[in-house]
Amino acid sequence: MSIQVFGQPVSRGVAIGRAVLVASSRVDVAHYFIDTDQVEAEVARLRDARNEVAAELGALKSEVLEEAHAELVALLDVHLMLLHDEMLSDATKQWIVERHYNAEWAMSAQLEVIARQFDEMEDEYLRERKADLEQVVERVLKALARQTAPNGQAAGSGARDFAGEDPLILVASDISPADMLQFKRSVFTGFVTDVGGRTSHTAIVARSMDIPAVVGAREASRIVRQDDWIIIDGDTGVLIVNPSPIVLEEYRFRQRQIELERAKLNRLRHTPSVTLDGQVIELLANIELPSDAAAAIEAGAVGVGLFRSEFLFMNRNGQLPDENEQFEAYRAVVQAMAGMPVTIRTVDVGADKPLDRMSAHELRHEHSLNPALGLRAIRWSLAEPEMFGRQLRAILRASAFGRVRILVPMVAHMSEVQQVLQAVDRAKAQLSADGVAYTEVELGAMIEVPAAALMMPSLMRHFDFVSIGTNDLIQYTLAIDRADEAVAHLYDPWHPAVLQLVERTIACANEAGKGVSVCGEMAGDSAFTELLLAMGLRSFSMHPAQVASIKQRVLRADVRALRTQIGAVLAADSPQEACVALLKSRPN
Ligand code: PEP
Ligand code: MG
Secondary structure (H helix, E strand, O other), rough: OOOEOOOOEEEEEEEEEEEEEEEOOOOOOOOOOHHHHHHHHHHHHHHHHHHHHHHHHHHHHHHHOOOOHHHHHHHHHHHHHHHHHHHHHHHHHHHHHOOOEEEHHHHHHHHHHHHHHHHHHOOOHHHHHHHHHHHHHHHHHHHHOOOOOOOOOOOOOOOOOOOOOOOEEEEEOOHHHOOOOHHHHOOEEEEOOOOOOOOOOOHHHHOOOOOOEOOOOOHHHHOOOOOOOEEEEEOOOOOEOOOOHHHHHHHHHHHHHHHHHHHHHHHHOOOHHHHHOOOEEEEEEEEOOOHHHHHHHHOOOOOOEEEEEEHHHOOOOOOOOOOOHHHHHHHHHHHHHOOOEEEEOOOOOOOOOOOOOOOOOOOOHHOOOOOHOOOOOHHHHOOOOHHHHHHHHHHHHHHHHEEEEEEEEOOOOHHHHHHHHHHHHHHHHHHHHHHOOOOEEEEEEEOOOOOHOOOHHHHHOOEEEEEEEHHHHHHHHHHOOOOOOHHHHHHHOOOOHHHHHHHHHHHHHHHHEEEEEEEHHEEEEHHHHHHHHHHHOOOEOHHHHHHHHHHHHHHHOOHHHHHHHHHHHHHHHHHHHHHHHHOOOOOO
């Protein structure tokens, strides 16, 4: 039977493929693809873990036999039987051999398959054996965790090197931004999660991968089964499970149309980004990893407007990257961009971007009541001066290889500004004392909280440029958690208060003769291009995949004409409706 599930559309396009369910196991497991030559070793790893658990259960059984606990003996027999059951052992091996999942992923995927069969059983006694199965799987996962994975936990290349497979779509209750990053190098053609909002970092990484994604689809991971055929409509936020042949054909047709449109847009790659009235507009790229620089250049971006450096810091079990490792990463981007500006944002962890693999749910409930208002971004950096100093030195060293700019996230207090300036001076002095080369870098602040937008005149005395982080600016202006699907309908980039803060920030920076850019998702959303141009914005930073469609809007815009009409849009009760009406009434 075909089922539709509705969520938030976060990355455009249509994906059709088989569901890969990432179970939210009680034991946190890594999910990655292994290479063909690692399959044998991975199967052996699984076998060893199973043997270890069998020995463990056998030893436990001898202990309880001595103590004559008949019930416990029977329970351990059930566990041993489940451990050796073909449904668990053979099928798990199949996921490794056929799909190239790592052993932990294969195990949790198979747990999901069997657990659902238990759920459907009539017999209550049998249904309750699911808990035993979960305990057995948990033991195996723990045994696997005690072993080292091939290549030390690192994944294989992540790209499947076996051909002729159906496209795969990832379905999960929640995916942490760090896990998303791991999937970034893999083969999924779409993503669906039960939780999350449009600008949660998981959604942002999905968008940067330029593949269709739907978040906040609530029950998706419970409704979809391993290997089901599914369709993701990333434009409307619909997920279709087991579509009928007619629906499938309709979506395949749409997929082809989207491909054609993309090919058309791609031809604009090398066209200069200039409005009808001759204004040159800078289109920059947002990147998460050094390897993303290639996509930025390919898309025709003229620099990097936001390098989210925190992704270098994630999933490292507390081992943060040292100065040299960071320097190499920054230099790689600077050299790849060959003289174009590279804006490196200092680490912005916290809130929905935890350092270690942890879901937003866990973060919210186990660590801090209100993480978005807690020790995140520059607050964390200033609380960790050694770590901050290492990062600043690494960035400054990279400046010897090209044009580097430093961007500071979530500035809200003048005392933070003073501390940042001192930290930068200290890092420079240390490098000079050691005779290490660096050049002058521009220093910028992200405008992400209303306080910063309102303090623009003061900030402009200390910073060379600002970049407006609309994702957080909306969150903090409207008091809406950007990662919480329960309030996603209230997360409104068109809210008059948000637009006024954006306009004011752009105007203040322009008056001060300082650079101003928008690097939040608003910059890559073509519905806002004309409005931002009319506000005086000349620099936009977005996912590489969005550059072409924004350029198309820029090429058709007449900023002088738009400027005369912006007042009415900003004063309207519904700026969105006013903006749409204005654009419809344009002569072209
Ligand atoms: C923003 O807040 O708009 C931004 C660009 O930063 P991030 O999305 O990484 O928080
Ligand atoms: Mg932000």
